[in-house]
Amino acid sequence: MFAQLVDGIFWNIALWVFGIGVLWRILSIFRVRNKVDYSVPRGSGLAGAIGANLRRFIPRREMISRTRLQVVAGYLFHLGLFALLVFAAPHVLFIEAQTGLNWTPMPYWAFIVSAQLAFIGLMLLWFHRVMHPVTRLISDADDHIAAILTFVVMLTGCMALIEGFDGLRVLHRFMVELWLVYFPFSRLMHAFMFIPSRAFTGAWFGRRGVKA
Template sequence: MSLIEILEGPLWKASATIFVVFAAFRLMMILFTGRRHARARPAGSPAAGALRAILGHFLPWRALLKNGKAWFVILAGYAFHVGLFVLLLFAAPHVEFIREKIVGLPWEPIPRWGFIVAAQFSFAGLIALWVRRFVDPVVRLISRPDDHIAAGLTFAVMLSGCMALGEQSTFLRGLHLGLVELWLVYFPFSSLMHTFTWPFSRGFTGAMAGRRGTRA
């Protein structure tokens, strides 16, 4: 069995399994352990508060609309995440890979120019946010090694993916796949879990605010 066959076969299955099992396990531990407290008689709707917070936090907080740092984080954050999801779900090689290995259903990939635009947005966003971790004293103080590892791994995955886009080099394809597998294994044990925790985090806070007749 060649290295690329190992990467596409058993290693892919192993890393995908670790990702699914441990991410699900961690999410279950977060959501189903610990104390549950009785809540006060509501003054408003907790469900509406949760929904409002889940959706509302997609937009910058009104009090920070004149704050340049906030706009920097928000725009860079959106550029990175939107670009990344476009690449992940609509890049032609990914569409093919997902059809083959995961769901079996094809969908329309983006054209090459779309890939390049999405990649540029995503790289610009990620680099801006990562550089900020080093230069902004506030973010430098609170950044953990995990934040740098997560950013670095994601960057490496994206870069190798761009390099492998032409699909002429088996080495580059293997490098990209290997990094993706490393990223999948790292994911459940890192801050990358925010991919799954954000709606719950916003939702719990929003539900508490909704119960109190205020907003979060």
């Protein structure tokens, strides 16, 4: 009974909440009206927006010495998680069943490596958050819930590889559904917001001739 709910109505509800929530958050930002800038432009806002997005993928040299742990852990987690989401064989098969799209999944050894990198990166980021006095002070419940929920989703996903026990697959999918419902109302939205945020900052400075 629970498995049928997870594979059926719970999944549909989670997708609708995720889709509508993400769209609402994005539209609410783009609907905010900015004051008209009457100053004479000293550069291209478009070039500034594009440049800011490209340059921010590489940390500034001045910041690396002070944020080396966050930079390395951030790349480990995000690249590992991206590889798992897009190229893990169970996910590729699931996407093909839902949409008809298909591509070559990564081999099992690559899945193990990606999972380990993602776990290491996420745990390092969370440990730094709770142990460093500054990040601990500025963190709230949302930061911890998002990290723990993401960790549980990844953990149950690895457990679900034991294909002989369908309960693990159902548990993983249920945790994914909780994650999808929580996503639009949390800081997990940075997955969609970081590009327009960088673009806005880059355009603002680019128009003024400043390389952001």
